[in-house]
Amino acid sequence: METNPQGGHGNAPPLLQIDGITLTFGGVRALSDVGFSVAAGSVTAIIGPNGAGKTSLFNTVSGFYRPTCGQVRFKGQDITHLSAPKRAKLGLGRSFQNIALFRGMTVLDNIKLGRHAHLKTNVLDALFYLGRARREEAELRADIEERIIDFLEIDHIRHAPVSALPYGLQKRVEMARALAMQPEILLLDEPVAGMNREETEDMARFILDVREEWGVTVLMVEHDMGMVMDLSDHVVVLNFGQVIAQGTPVAVQGDPEVIRAYLGSGDVGDLRRRLHAGLAAREAV
């Protein structure tokens, strides 16, 4: 049941538009005719059971996978066949499900790397350093310090090698790097996976601040239902590579298809009866 196919506010054209995306690997169909749109300035969540195709969808939007058919439009431009680095340059920022920080670099260098597509230093500039490279690096450093490091409260670890950081801080550095990409849309793949209550709340706060202060649109894959319900304007539910529902968080929560996808077929009452019967049978033995 589709409650509202178009996320967000008013008649502004969507920032990101996904139409009829089908993705097959050999015999496996990861995504079937997936379509939804993301309005500028909104927080959209993609939810669904494991294996539903959420990360495959992200990878298609990022440009790592080319869909078998369908279209991805960003700011009105068809980017379906655009290479991943070019999409980064257009303003698609990304964080990864399993942290993809570069272990050979410090926190600061990892963040600076996010800005890569927007910098201009070429190899000759780099070898001689003193001219354009030096200026660009200094500007980059100043910008990152003021806008990102302060914002995400990671100034105390800026020179630390990322491999030495605890999980929660690594995730925050991932976010910082994604922000350094000067994104118009941030694709966050499970931003609070494996975090405790306090870290989750911190991250939620950062996501909301990012939307408020930076005007960045957020598209996130999430399992934490609290996060999804509290933060998102629009929710898209995937199961077995298909969109089975989308709409406001409240609408989606009550959708029977969604409930069935998470809990399996049959109604909850029946499930409860079967459970109790099973337990009783084991006790009798």
Next chain:
Amino acid sequence: MRIGTLKETYIADAALFDSRTQQVWLAVGAALLLLFPFMASDYWLYLACLVSINVASATGLNILTGYTGLVSLGQAAFMGLGAYTVALLELRVGSPFLLNLLAGGFVAMLGGLIVGIPSLRVKGLYLAIATIAASFIAHFLFANTAFTGGTGGLTVPPAKLFGVPLDTSFRLYWVIVPATVLMLLGGANLFRTRVGRAFIAIRDRDISAEVLGIPLLRYKLLSFGLSSFYAGVAGGLWAYFFRVVTPESFPLSMSIFFLAAIIVGGMGSILGGILGAVFMTMVPELLKLGVALLPRGTELTVFLSPVRTVLFGLLIIGFLVFEPHGLAEVWRRIRRFFHLWPFRN
């Protein structure tokens, strides 16, 4: 004891030699390099030039293998391209030697770009094996084209600077060492910029790097091109130094030597390239000296070559098993000790 260093501007924080102590040591080092040729014997000057050439080449390989993660066993072949280019230009054209060196670098760079083209599809050890194949093909070309003098090779006339032939180690020192220092500085600068960061990203996680905005093929080719340019210049210096270039001058075992040098020195650090090249060049020399000092020394010289081979292999294995981050890591530990002294940790 030095634990923290205060910086007041971002530019100061990004400097290569950022503390007073380091700057003083740098000045001392520079002074030593300047005074050395006037105090050293011919033998030590020879060694200094050889070490310098090896440092330059090892740094090039470090950029490709240590920093970008593309394992290459073709460094010697690229040096060969540079050496042959220099030899042919000097013999047939007589162009100024600086130009020849740059040309050598460019020809080697072209070779590097060609070898690098399949690096998107051919990854990891497959790429290493492909570079072995490239080495052999290069060797075949050197040995079997009349243009390159065939198996006999070419004799290289000395480089000339303002009419003065550079035919002694003393004279060549003033070309080789500054060239090496420039290449080292270039290498260090590289990793303060987005180009260097991109290389490291490709090494650590190339797929994510692409999604973050780094065009993989372009940067892998850049890495190949740059490192083989370094090899080409080093090869050109080699040609002016040894004055003979034959197909056997740049065998696969030399590529292995350079790979061993950066492993022993520490991959992914400029200092590692320096330490490794110095160490690997000096060890056989020290071995020779040591054997000569032994009581039955002259009888044992016949064993020098195989012992050196065994030692070489043991060094590689030993460092990989016991000290995988190389001499650079050992150096860092020593420095930390002195920074923290009299505290222990």
Next chain:
Amino acid sequence: MDWAYLFEISLTGIASGGLYALAALAFVMVYKATKVVNIAIGEMLMIGAYLFFTFAVTFAFPLWLAVPAAVLAAGLLGAVIERSMIRPLLGEPPISVFMVMVGLSSVLVGLVELIWTADQRRLPDFVSNTPIMIGDAFLAPKVFYGALVAVVLIAVVLLVFRYWRGGVALRATASDPAAAYSMGINVPRVFSLTWVASAMIAAVSGIIVGSIGGISSSMGVFGLSVLVVVIVGGLDSVLGALVGGLLIGLVEALAGAFLGGEYKLLVTFIVLVLVLMIRPYGLFGTHEIERL
């Protein structure tokens, strides 16, 4: 076109291909179980040949004693190598292990030169010298019998991998040692046994190759052709080792006959480059998928 000549060359090529296949088998075995690219395979072959030389000539053992002695000694060496160089580097990036193997090849060559000097030596003849004739084509008896031994050994190993549960254990250990461990597979023992078996097979290969062409400290260059064979066949495929070996043997023989001896290695390496570009996992290798 002298068809008889072509046939004869092809026959020799295929037979020497059998020898390549045997050495490739030793390589594949180690890769299958431990994911190690043993670039020192040529040198391990060489050590096997020199061990046989020691037992058969220096100690003057009779043949039926010298061969097993050499093979067992090589097996011991394989175990030592695994324990001292491979085991400590578990979990390190593949380049590290590759370089350790490069170091090992250096050590082995140096040791051989130290003990036996770099001179070429001959192994005692143990095959009759009557030429083998297939139709009108002449085949050197050593090459023929060598190839025969090779094919038999390969067939045995193929069957063992197929039908012995140890074969499955081997593959499990290679793809995920930690998981294999928790399944109850004695991973260290699998590693050791694999290296021992591989060293023994390499030794047999070395004895055969050595008796055909003599032994020297530069015998290890044989390993480069073996490298091409396993790339063509697939690094982890035993069948690939066989097919690849026969193919490369044939190609090298034809190149040598029609282009000249110095073109042999060149052609082999061109084949390598082509295979790497078109089909990097070889004819029968398993494709590794990368995940984001």
